Amino acid sequence: MKSWLEGEKVTLSCTSPGRCRGITPNITWKGNIQNFETKKHVINHENGTKTHFSNITFTARREQNNSILSCTVQLEGGLTTVQKITMKVEYPPRPPKIKCSINRKASDVWSRKNCTIDANNTIYPPEGARLSLTCTANSVPKSSIVWKSSNKQKTSIDKDKLTLDNVSHANDGLFICQATNIHGTSNKSVTIKIAYPPRAPDIKCSLSNKDSNVLSSKDCAMDANNTIYLPEGSTLSLSCSADSVPESSMVWKSFIKTKTFFNMAKLNFANLSHANEGLYTCQATNAHGTSNTSVTIKIMLPSSSSSSSLFSAAAIYGGCLVVLLLVVGVLLLVLYKKRQMIQKTEDLRQAPVSVADPIYGNSEMFATGSNENRHKNQQPPPEVVSDLCNKEMHYMSVHFSKSKPKVNKNEEEVVYAAVRCKQ
Incomplete structure (x- = not known):
């Protein structure tokens, strides 16, 4: 039987068997059709007999493909005849459907893992897994399937199935399934992002002192041991982030006195005191693993800081004073020696002479x-x-x-x- 293209207007006719004389048969239609129209017609023959038939008009739809349409003719006396046809409706491929499967190898044994495609048409396979994508498209006649990659990756394709072995970040990208038949083409794309557990979380701190309500990161830094030294009474904010796919959930843990959990990525402290001193751990978790980074908070007392500064200043000034006194002492000693030499010279010059002028x-x-x-x-x-x-x-x-002449001790x-x- 002839097939129709989806959306095409179709008219079918059903005729009562034989020629009737003096009777009118009842002709009815039954099938998966909506919004149809029927008309009955009669053909009069010269011998006084009549031929009765009915036409049905409807629009072909894909849902009608391979469905049954029947015409029933009921005569007087309970005689009934039925004629059936299987409708053929062709249509271009609709948007393809993509399904995924993930297999991971552990100890030489492959195990199947759950694979889902989220609302953004994204798949997160774990590193090292085998990913299979299957594409199907509803069309008449059947469509041919072609897979395309946005970064022209080397793939293994078996008809409508795409397989990626030992997936890594090199497989990240867009994959497109294209379905084509004689009536048209349709595409469906999916994004692959290789999933990995969170890397070590990165902790950043912001600080404001008693005189300012503005948080700033320039005055807040951690040393090599991940310790933060903060003045008492200040306000502190700790933020935590971790690189992972998919995105990790962040939890802060405190081990001060009792174990405490804070389900947030940012931890805030106001009016810091020694009660806040201790170890704080940021934990990042996604479906593939967990990672931690810890930081220690220590409070500095202002008085201790001032005493230390004063002691340092006193030590510096005291050292300078000792050096100055030593220099003055050396200068005075040199001056004293010089004056003694001058005095001896003057005494020799002014020695008394006898009146006899010897x-x-x-x-x-x-x-x-x-x-x-x-x-x-x-x-x-x-x-x-x-x-x-x-x-x-x-x-x-x-x-x-x-x-000063040299004097030889051996001279007379x-x-x-x-x-x-x-x-």
Whole structure:
């Protein structure tokens, strides 16, 4: 039988068997049709007989494909005949349907895991799994299926089934199923995001002091041991985030006195005190695992901080004062030594001289004989003295204030003699 295309207007006719004389048969239609219209017609023949038939008009729909349409002719006396047909309605493919399955290998045994496609047409297969996608499309005639990838990935396709082995982040992307028959084409896409457990959560802190209500992260930092040192009375906010697919739920845990849970990604403290000191743990969880990061809060007392500062300042100033006193002491000692030297020089210059104006001369100038006689007889001979007195005396003064002559301890002692001339 001829098939119809969806949306096409169809008219069928049902005729009563034979020719009737003086009777009118009842013709009815039955089937999966709506909004139809029927008309009865009669053909009169020359011999006085009549042929009765009925036409039905309707619009072909896909739901009618392979359904039964029947025509029933009921004659007088209970005689009934029925004629049936199977309707054929063709239509282009409707949007395909995609189903997924996940298999994971553990100890050489493959196990099937649940696979769902969310409202955003996204699948989250775990790393290392085998992902299979099956695409079907409702159409008459049957459609051919083609899979396409947004990043041209290498895939294994068996008719309408797409398989990805050992999935990784390289498989992230858009996959499109395309269904085509002689009447048209239809597409359906699905996004694959490789799922992984949360990485170590990242904790950030913001702080405001007593004089400001504005939270700032620049004055709040953790040391290498994930410890935060905070002034008493300040306001603290701890936020926690973790990289994961799908997104993780965040929970804060406190181990102060009793174990406490806070189902939130941000933890706030007002007017911090020593009661808030302790360990706080951020826990990130998704369907594939859990990860934790902890932070320790320690409160600093303002008084302790001030005393420490004052002690440090006093130590610095005290050290500077000691150095200054040492420098002054050295300078005073050098000045004292210098003044002593100057005083000795002045004393030598101002030594008293006898009124007889003695003339000094080395006794060696007048001595004769051996060295031993020189020391025994320190006075010059009378004739020399007489000769010196009769002559005009000349003398000179020699100063050695700026140079200090070297003295040899082995030299003989110098002896001077005073010469007085009497008139």
